[in-house]
Amino acid sequence: MPPVNEQITDAVTQSNVKVLGESPPMAMSTLYQAMARSSGILFENAVSAQQQQNTLAQAASNQGVMQIYNVDTSAAAGATERIGQTGVADNLTSLLTVLNAFRQS
Numbered sequence: 001m002p003p004v005n006e007q008i009t010d011a012v013t014q015s016n017v018k019v020l021g022e023s024p025p026m027a028m029s030t031l032y033q034a035m036a037r038s039s040g041i042l043f044e045n046a047v048s049a050q051q052q053q054n055t056l057a058q059a060a061s062n063q064g065v066m067q068i069y070n071v072d073t074s075a076a077a078g079a080t081e082r083i084g085q086t087g088v089a090d091n092l093t094s095l096l097t098v099l100n101a102f103r104q105s
Helices: 006-069 073-084 088-104
Strands: none
Touching: none
């Protein structure tokens, strides 16, 4: 085997040293990029979850308001009037009138 020129072996050695010297920073930069992307996805998911929670809260509030507005107010007013006019006062007035009629006779 013929001897290899020293310039060639020097160039190959320097190339290998360059690759070995650059690989840790390249690996770290790849790791940092992956961590940054993962953090970005984490925050995107958090924002999405918060938006969904707000949508659910609005839907629940709307349902509550719709139920409040769907109460039949005329039926509620009629029930209140019936409760207020149970007839006790009218019965007492009628009884008093009858008693007064017996007293006078």
